Amino acid sequence: MGEVILSENLDDYPTLKKEIEEKKTKSIGLSYVDEDEAKRIEAGIIRQEEMDEEEMKSKADPYRFAGYDPNAIDFIRRCDTKEEAHEIIDFLEKKGELSAEQAKKLRDQLEKKGLRSFGEKKEEGFYFHQSIDA
Numbered sequence: 001m002g003e004v005i006l007s008e009n010l011d012d013y014p015t016l017k018k019e020i021e022e023k024k025t026k027s028i029g030l031s032y033v034d035e036d037e038a039k040r041i042e043a044g045i046i047r048q049e050e051m052d053e054e055e056m057k058s059k060a061d062p063y064r065f066a067g068y069d070p071n072a073i074d075f076i077r078r079c080d081t082k083e084e085a086h087e088i089i090d091f092l093e094k095k096g097e098l099s100a101e102q103a104k105k106l107r108d109q110l111e112k113k114g115l116r117s118f119g120e121k122k123e124e125g126f127y128f129h130q131s132i133d134a
Contacts, residue, residue, distance in 0.1 A: 072098055072106060076115070077122040085110050085118075 011017065072092050079085040086107065093103040109117055 072102070073118050074122065076106070076110075076118045077120070079115060080121075082110055082115055085115055 072089065075088045075092070076085045079088060089098065089103050089106050089110075092098040093100065098106070
């Protein structure tokens with residue numbers, strides 16, 4: 001058998017070239033850093049993974065709003081108009097869930113700063129979607 005001559009041009013080996021490029025972008029060569037630095041990098045990766053896991057647990061909890069009792073601002077944020085917000089405030093005041101002073105503060109904010117000063121609009125199913133999408 002004759003001697004096999006391989007090309008030195010990496011472009012002649014597209015699969016190998018792709019693997020080399022992926023390897024360069026995917027990993028940190030920890031053998032090129034000192035041991036202390038490698039430990040710091042590894043500890044940082046582990047901490048980030050733990051934080052990500054905790055965050056996912058808290059967001060994915062379908063019962064995180066269980067027993068939550070919406071307040072006046074939650075109801076106001078569902079309104080489309082100032083008139084609807086005034087109706088909510090009047091209703092909650094008559095029902096005794098808002099004092100006259102609290103109702104006045106909400107009305108003043110509504111008139112001076114507008115409906116969205118209470119926060120962005122909460123669409124129907126807000127809490128359901130927060131539990132599922134999170």
